[in-house]
Amino acid sequence: MSPEPSSVEPSDLAARAAHTHVVVVGGGIGGLVAARECAKVGMRVTVLEAEETLGGSIRRVDLDGVTIDAGAESYATRGGLVRALVEELDLADRIVLPKPGGAWLAGIPGVGAAPLPVGGILGIPANPFQPDVRRIIGWSGVWRAYLDRVRPPLTIGHQLSLGKLVASRMGAKVRDRLVAPVTTGVYSASPDDVDIDVAAPGLNAALTRVGSLSGAVQTLRDDAAEKASEAQAAAKTPGAAVEGLSGGMSTLVDALAADLVRLGAEVRTGVRVRTVRKTGARWSVETEVAAEVEVTAEESGESAATDPLEPVVEELDADAVIIATPESAARKLLASAVPALATTESASSPEIEIVTLVLDVPELAAAPRGTGVLTVPGSHTAKALTHSTAKWGWVRDAAGARQIVRVSFGAQGEPAATAGLDDAAAADLARREAAALLGVAIAPEAVIASHRGRFIQSQPASIIGSGGRRTAARAAVEAVPGVAAVGAWLAGTGLAQVIPDARDEADRLRRALLWDGES
Numbered sequence: 001m002s003p004e005p006s007s008v009e010p011s012d013l014a015a016r017a018a019h020t021h022v023v024v025v026g027g028g029i030g031g032l033v034a035a036r037e038c039a040k041v042g043m044r045v046t047v048l049e050a051e052e053t054l055g056g057s058i059r060r061v062d063l064d065g066v067t068i069d070a071g072a073e074s075y076a077t078r079g080g081l082v083r084a085l086v087e088e089l090d091l092a093d094r095i096v097l098p099k100p101g102g103a104w105l106a107g108i109p110g111v112g113a114a115p116l117p118v119g120g121i122l123g124i125p126a127n128p129f130q131p132d133v134r135r136i137i138g139w140s141g142v143w144r145a146y147l148d149r150v151r152p153p154l155t156i157g158h159q160l161s162l163g164k165l166v167a168s169r170m171g172a173k174v175r176d177r178l179v180a181p182v183t184t185g186v187y188s189a190s191p192d193d194v195d196i197d198v199a200a201p202g203l204n205a206a207l208t209r210v211g212s213l214s215g216a217v218q219t220l221r222d223d224a225a226e227k228a229s230e231a232q233a234a235a236k237t238p239g240a241a242v243e244g245l246s247g248g249m250s251t252l253v254d255a256l257a258a259d260l261v262r263l264g265a266e267v268r269t270g271v272r273v274r275t276v277r278k279t280g281a282r283w284s285v286e287t288e289v290a291a292e293v294e295v296t297a298e299e300s301g302e303s304a305a306t307d308p309l310e311p312v313v314e315e316l317d318a319d320a321v322i323i324a325t326p327e328s329a330a331r332k333l334l335a336s337a338v339p340a341l342a343t344t345e346s347a348s349s350p351e352i353e354i355v356t357l358v359l360d361v362p363e364l365a366a367a368p369r370g371t372g373v374l375t376v377p378g379s380h381t382a383k384a385l386t387h388s389t390a391k392w393g394w395v396r397d398a399a400g401a402r403q404i405v406r407v408s409f410g411a412q413g414e415p416a417a418t419a420g421l422d423d424a425a426a427a428d429l430a431r432r433e434a435a436a437l438l439g440v441a442i443a444p445e446a447v448i449a450s451h452r453g454r455f456i457q458s459q460p461a462s463i464i465g466s467g468g469r470r471t472a473a474r475a476a477v478e479a480v481p482g483v484a485a486v487g488a489w490l491a492g493t494g495l496a497q498v499i500p501d502a503r504d505e506a507d508r509l510r511r512a513l514l515w516d517g518e519s
Helices: 010-018 029-040 081-088 131-149 162-170 172-187 203-210 213-235 250-262 327-333 339-343 362-366 393-399 423-438 466-478 495-514
Strands: 021-025 044-049 060-063 066-069 103-108 112-115 242-245 266-269 272-279 282-289 292-295 305-308 312-318 320-323 351-359 372-375 384-387 403-409 447-456 483-485
Touching: 010 495, 021 029, 021 282, 021 312, 021 495, 029 044, 029 250, 029 320, 029 495, 060 351, 060 447, 066 393, 081 242, 081 495, 103 172, 112 131, 131 162, 131 172, 131 213, 162 172, 162 213, 172 372, 203 213, 250 266, 272 327, 282 320, 320 495, 339 466, 351 423, 362 403, 372 423, 384 423, 393 403, 403 423, 423 447, 466 483, 483 495
Parallel strands: 021 044, 021 320, 044 266, 103 372, 320 483
Antiparallel strands: 060 066, 103 112, 272 282, 282 312, 292 305, 351 403, 351 447, 372 384, 384 403
């Protein structure tokens, strides 16, 4: 039996930690958090990031003098673990809440655009007769949804698919016009592919208990409101589903990187990892760094140029490695060291593109369609739009008279409409989509600046079957001593899942290294 941490002398533990080298491959949030957990106990830590900047899906961009988020712009507050990290890093004074205003739906047949109804869960209404619900699904949709109240509940087993449950209980219009825009915007997935027990825990059980889906929604909302009220009273803070950071989410990346340096870790960017090999009880990490030499005009007889050389290759020796890359890269790096991983099923990871526009359109200052717009699938080439200057006070203050919107393209099984376009064409498509979604004319000359970001989105935890895939992959990795893997492909998407998972995996690894004596 392994000794408990309390049975190890602090001096022995410190000495063991100081002689333990952990290499972290990947400088996204998962990798930085895992690296920090190891560095906190005195381990020697080296972080290797292939890109020139850290952060992964958290990125910043400077557009016309305004520095804003180009990737993830907020974090879910559930569990409180992300906020706890933010507070640990002395960023509590930067926490901001989104402005009230709500989202809209666009592409509604016969209606066009309308505010997203309030009082539902994942778009499922608690009361289909609400005027804002009726406006979207029409009277025929309302009466079809009302049948949910008179149909017998599910008493044997339950439906796994959110979309199939909604369609069977409340009809296709509720599924297609209310639920599908939400799941596509939040999970980049069709409601038919969403696991209801993961996306809305307790909904199936509440349906059986109260006898209707709309009643189950109301029950869960009442329960959540009561718990939120108690939590707010205890914490003396307002509740919110998401929070952001003034100055952008990259301030969290900067703080993590600075803390790693303070703890003595080495953080290197622009370093690509070629291979990861297990050699006995140790690990070998082969890296390469691009090398360049400047050739002067006098030497070449032409204009000055920069010629590429063979990359500089380096071999790092480590006691353990943490792989914190996207799934495809992680599987390649671990192919020889964790052969069982090849027998597990990989998930589809769509490429998402976000085009950020800085606009000179004064009409948008009134936030004509709230803080953002979701689209009915098939109605627009964009899946969603965020009106950043309407959603975040700090963005509005930084932008001055300008307006900033972010237009998102791509979903599970649906490539981004911008994928085959050059940057200029992608920006122009985003401009036209923004005009259509916001209901305001946006001329080409109104675009002051633009930025296009590409992201590989790991499969959300709420997709049917993803839990089994993640469990099998994690088991394969954990069976090999001295290695861990973190990130959204194993934890599920979102910082509220990635951060605690990275902490847990780092803790598992450091316990094995320091207290169990494994390496």
